[in-house]
Amino acid sequence: MAASPGMVDLDRASYSVSVATNPYDVRMPAFTLTASEAMKEALAEEEGVRLTVYRDVAGYPTVGVGHLVTPEDNLKVGDRISYERALALLEGDLKTAEEGVRNLVGDLALYQNEFDALVDLVYNVGSGNVSERESPRLNKAIAERDYQGIADELNYHHAGGSVANGLVFRSERRAAIFQEAAYSDPRPAHMSVSGNIRT
Template sequence: MGAGAMGLTAFTGPPIQQSGDRVSANTLSLDDTERTIRLPAALLKASDAFKQALIEEEGVRYTVYRDVAGYPTVGVGHLVTPGDNLRVGDRIDEDRVLALLDRDLRIAEQGVRKLVGTLPLYQHEFDALLDLVYNVGLGNVSQSESPRLNEAIRARDYEAIAAELEYTHAAGQIARGLEFRSERRAQIFMDASYDDPREI
């Protein structure tokens, strides 16, 4: 089911200022940061364009299912944890989908900040890295798992970072959907284009 049918487009709005922010992220929009100035990741949050692309990529599922790697998943690609008290086949409502998405985005945003450290980013670069962390998890972009990505970040080599955004395997197999998602992630990072490559 599409996100619009479920009302998830109402979720996407201006970023909410967190109490610990020194500068309000509410004053930043995709246009403000797109190609004019790179900002510290601490000042960036998921853009509306990214949230829409994420919903398109992950889909929205009310019933807990097993993803391509066999993990129990629900909502917008939320990996079920023991604390969720959910099993395969359980159903959740829209409010819970939104709450899980909000929580997962906050965790992924923190993950990007940890990954990039002091590297400044355009909004679209942040969004592409956010998609990567949301999709594969922070552990898979660690120094031990993704040394070239981490080296590119340390070197502040944005083209080399873009070259390391491809993750196409699930459960040891190439997944066509992940190939498309990697292509989309790269075009977000390099060109600020959030379009779905499947539709081009």
């Protein structure tokens, strides 16, 4: 039986939905969603695009759009990559984050903006930090289908054991994306993404 407009069939093989369905207007199964262009732009703004391997606020070698360098990357601090490689790393990391969100929420239906906010969270802190052991309140809210409870658990402010100003604003932005589909940067115009005052 085909799904009527606006309805979803949770069987992955026979999933169908009206082409008129807007994921910002209708909650959809997470397996049908990918990060929106607005989320990709916000992510690039938050992470920046750096073509030289550097150490992030927690001291980890990082490059591109917040890509945590792995042994398979064959890179060390100071190495330079091409813009094309940075984009390829971003796409791979986004796929990992999207899959992490799908595993996290299971069959919980999400608006596009809710999915995007969770993608940002997983991209930023990693799947391990949103596990039931590390984030029990977030997982409880998901299990209870408590969307406000999920929004309340999107705050991750610490890196390397201390509060990072940039993460405070990023958490505010993430919550605004989740609750209001507001993707704009909440920082005052005179403040950098890292939370420092621009001169």
